[in-house]
Amino acid sequence: MTATLLPNTFHPAIVADRFVVDQAPTGLHPLDPSVYHRRRLVVLALALGMILGLLSFGRQAEASSDPVTVAAEATVIVVQPGDTLWTIARTMQPEGDHRALVSTLSELTEGDVLQPGQRIVVPSALLG
Numbered sequence: 001m002t003a004t005l006l007p008n009t010f011h012p013a014i015v016a017d018r019f020v021v022d023q024a025p026t027g028l029h030p031l032d033p034s035v036y037h038r039r040r041l042v043v044l045a046l047a048l049g050m051i052l053g054l055l056s057f058g059r060q061a062e063a064s065s066d067p068v069t070v071a072a073e074a075t076v077i078v079v080q081p082g083d084t085l086w087t088i089a090r091t092m093q094p095e096g097d098h099r100a101l102v103s104t105l106s107e108l109t110e111g112d113v114l115q116p117g118q119r120i121v122v123p124s125a126l127l128g
Contacts (some may be wrong), residue, residue: 031124073125079118088120 077088085105089098108120 027082034086071100073123077120077122079114079116079120081116085114092122
């Protein structure tokens with residue numbers, strides 16, 4: 001069995017035992033117009049989603065606080081030699097139970113050992 005190209009045709013034909021069997025072109029049938037309509041709607045929806053996502057991202061970037069605003073809304077503590085989380089908590093909150101504040105300070109420092117000169121930024125929302 002051999003495949004040959006017959007004259008005046010653009011698709012291959014299979015020649016088997018001296019009989020020519022034309023191969024029907026595959027995938028070349030026209031699609032229903034509703035298929036094209038759905039494809040256009042999908043592309044439009046994807047493009048619109050991307051545009052809205054970019055606009056949303058831009059608005060979030062504009063709404064993010066600048067360093068000056070963050071500094072006004074937070075307390076910055078500079079660790080002095082000999083300071084511990086407990087002494088810092090007692091300085092920030094002279095009265096009451098200090099355990100919650102010590103826990104918060106520990107989370108802010110990620111449990112690391114305090115180093116002199118280290119800055120701990122405590123958002124005012126955490127101080128309550």
